[in-house]
Amino acid sequence: MTRIFALSDIHLDYESNQRWLDGISTHDHQADILLLAGDVSDRRAVLERCFADLTRRFKKVLYVPGNHDLWVRGDSGHDTSFDKFQAIRQVAHDFGVSMTPLHDRAVSIVPLLGWYDYSFGQPSEELLGIWMDYRTCRWPAGADDGAITRYFTNENELARATPGRTVISFSHFLPRIDLMPTYIPLQHRLIYPVLGSSVLEEQIRLLGSKIHVYGHSHVNRHVTMEGVLYVNNALAYPTEARISARALKCIFEY
Numbered sequence: 001m002t003r004i005f006a007l008s009d010i011h012l013d014y015e016s017n018q019r020w021l022d023g024i025s026t027h028d029h030q031a032d033i034l035l036l037a038g039d040v041s042d043r044r045a046v047l048e049r050c051f052a053d054l055t056r057r058f059k060k061v062l063y064v065p066g067n068h069d070l071w072v073r074g075d076s077g078h079d080t081s082f083d084k085f086q087a088i089r090q091v092a093h094d095f096g097v098s099m100t101p102l103h104d105r106a107v108s109i110v111p112l113l114g115w116y117d118y119s120f121g122q123p124s125e126e127l128l129g130i131w132m133d134y135r136t137c138r139w140p141a142g143a144d145d146g147a148i149t150r151y152f153t154n155e156n157e158l159a160r161a162t163p164g165r166t167v168i169s170f171s172h173f174l175p176r177i178d179l180m181p182t183y184i185p186l187q188h189r190l191i192y193p194v195l196g197s198s199v200l201e202e203q204i205r206l207l208g209s210k211i212h213v214y215g216h217s218h219v220n221r222h223v224t225m226e227g228v229l230y231v232n233n234a235l236a237y238p239t240e241a242r243i244s245a246r247a248l249k250c251i252f253e254y
């Protein structure tokens, strides 16, 4: 029996998050698969340690980068966040972490790269002023958010599953904005434009996914919409324990 676990937004620059990861059993998950849906750290050494820690614990780890992972700061050694993405892909490869689809018996697991393209709304002046990515990501001249999103989503492998095969996809970014619960206060909806892209939803439907795991919002949730189970299982920031479960979540067994 293989179990598939979902996890995102482990933000390992927080010491208590690293301690939580250290506490994951090194025995219990040797036959299990982990979907790691982005936002580990912008520091390469932290990402490398994370990959080493998780590949020791799970049979297989699949990963997509989050926005935090693509931050380029002064000494990162990367000119643009695209360059950093390519470097991260190499790190993942070197540590045996997969960023491409896995077909195992009757299950296909498909990572979906993405970004935000304002399909959920236009950013306000206030958001443009406070959202860290605008200062910590760097893009080639002329690349707007639509072009950035296409750069990533065009990489995704979208072969539709053969009948009888269960497709499970995962992304860092949200595929649809109605995944945000209605209880979210109005002042926190400021960030909705930078939460994801409807291109991801189109890709999920093309794939015929039965389950889609996403991160980024840090709001834990599982909800079925139009036949797809959407799951957010973010570890999130230590201060966000109210909206995040801070536990591994099994989403499928086969």
Ligand SMILES: [Fe+2]
Binding pocket: 009, 011, 039, 066, 068, 216, 218
């Ligand atoms: Fe995050």
Ligand SMILES: [Fe+2]
Binding pocket: 039, 066, 067, 068, 172, 215, 216, 217
């Ligand atoms: Fe994020």
